Amino acid sequence: xxxxxxxKFAREEVWLSDIAKxxxxxxxxxxxxxxxxxxxxxxxxxxxxMPLAQATVSQHxxxxxxxxxISGEIxxxxxxxxxxxxxxxxxxxxxxxxxxxxxxx
Amino acid sequence: xxxxxxxKFAREEVWLSDIAKxxxxxxxxxxxxxxxxxxxxxxxxxxxxMPLAQATVSQHxxxxxxxxxISGEIxxxxxxxxxxxxxxxxxxxxxxxxxxxxxxx
DNA sequence: AATGTATATCGTAAATATACGATAAATATA
DNA sequence: TATATTTATCGTATATTTACGATATACATT
Numbered sequence: 234x235x236x237x238x239x240x241k242f243a244r245e246e247v248w249l250s251d252i253a254k255x256x257x258x259x260x261x262x263x264x265x266x267x268x269x270x271x272x273x274x275x276x277x278x279x280x281x282x283m284p285l286a287q288a289t290v291s292q293h294x295x296x297x298x299x300x301x302x303i304s305g306e307i308x309x310x311x312x313x314x315x316x317x318x319x320x321x322x323x324x325x326x327x328x329x330x331x332x333x334x335x336x337x338x
Numbered sequence: 339x340x341x342x343x344x345x346k347f348a349r350e351e352v353w354l355s356d357i358a359k360x361x362x363x364x365x366x367x368x369x370x371x372x373x374x375x376x377x378x379x380x381x382x383x384x385x386x387x388m389p390l391a392q393a394t395v396s397q398h399x400x401x402x403x404x405x406x407x408i409s410g411e412i413x414x415x416x417x418x419x420x421x422x423x424x425x426x427x428x429x430x431x432x433x434x435x436x437x438x439x440x441x442x443x
Numbered sequence: 444a445a446t447g448t449a450t451a452t453c454g455t456a457a458a459t460a461t462a463c464g465a466t467a468a469a470t471a472t473a
Numbered sequence: 474t475a476t477a478t479t480t481a482t483c484g485t486a487t488a489t490t491t492a493c494g495a496t497a498t499a500c501a502t503t
Contacts, residue, residue, distance in 0.1 A: 236457075237491070241389035242364035253361035258461085259347035262355055262436065269440045276480060284346035289462050291481055296460090310470040310479045321442040328433060331367065335374045337426040341487080342461070363491080381450060394492050396451055401490095415449045415500040 249331065252324045255300045260285060260293045268303065268316050275311045354436065357429045360405040365390060365398045370421055373408065379419045 239247050256262060260283065267282055268274045280290045294314060297303045301320040305312045332338060344352050361367060365388065372387055373379045385395045399419060402408045406425040410417045437443060 237459095238389055239364055242368055246364040246367045250362050250364045250367055253358045253367075256358035257355050257362045259344055259351040259355045260461095262351045262358075263347060265436070265440045277478090280480095284343060285461095286463055287480075288464075288482085292461075295481085307469095307480095310468095312480060316440050318441060321437065321440065325437050325442050331370070332426065332430050335370045335421050335426065336423060337430050342489095365491095382448090385450095390491095391493055392450075393452085393494075397491075400451085412450095412499090415498095417450060 245327065249324075249327045251300055252302070252320075252327070255296055255302055258293065258296075260290070261297055264290070264293060264297060265302065265316055268314055274314050275308075276314065277311065279314070350432065354429075354432045356405055357407070357425075357432070360401055360407055363398065363401075365395070366402055369395070369398060369402060370407065373419055373421050380413075380416045381419065382416070384419070 239250075242250075263283065264279065267279055271278065276287075276290065276294070279294075280287050283290050285293075294303065294305070298305065301317055302324070303314050304317050305314045307313075344355075347355075368388065369384065372384055376383065381392075381395065381399070384399075385392045388395050390398075399408065399410070403410065406422055407429070408419050409422050410419045412418075
């Protein structure tokens with residue numbers, strides 16, 4: 234038991250739920266905000282602004298990367314992350330569609 | 339370890355991440371859609387349209403209820419659920435704010 | 444009162460998420 | 474080449490999620 238049944242649902246529902254999952258931890262929401270606020274977006278300064286250990290921040294970055302909400306560019310020994318506007322726009326569109334469908338606004 | 343650190347984040351980030359968590363499974367997105375499509379919204383007919391056991395659907399309903407996205411009204415031995423537009427609007431507002439902040443649309 | 448119907452809750456197994464220290468890998472600098 | 478810096482990954486502990494069958498609860502009907 235407890236094998237997932239996500240394949241039993243519509244493709245778009247699965248995709249949107251996956252985006253929602255990526256946003257389902259305050260650390261990841263904060264990371265997106267910080268990446269926007271800073272001009273530079275190296276992991277080091279990101280970690281400085283987060284109440285979490287470096288390994289944990291790295292893990293959260295991985296989750297955001299997984300769904301394509303951010304992408305990282307290697308810059309010497311450092312990595313510079315930024316928000317992926319394309320995915321963001323797709324997510325916004327899908328969310329708007331859902332909210333309209335279920336009677337909001 | 340693995341104790342949560344969610345309290346270390348801003349209140350609104352925690353709230354929004356919690357809404358996102360509620361939307362982070364396709365079953366729950368589908369439930370919201372079904373509740374909107376049907377005029378009636380009894381758990382029984384909901385379960386009929388879901389590829390999950392009754393106990394599992396009930397669990398998903400509980401999660402949606404937890405964050406206030408739906409509320410249930412007891413009607414005899416049955417329970418009628420409907421989407422809570424208030425919470426939905428609040429969520430939409432918070433999401434829009436986030437998306438605008440992080441550079442979308 | 445007994446039985447049926449509808450839903451929630453309990454118990455539980457497996458999977459996934461969260462957090463961290465330690466370490467690896469990759470580059471830069473002395 | 475040795476050392477420092479930066480980030481990802483590994484290993485691991487604990488918590489949470491997902492799924493279900495079984496059972497409890499609450500109301501209706503016979």
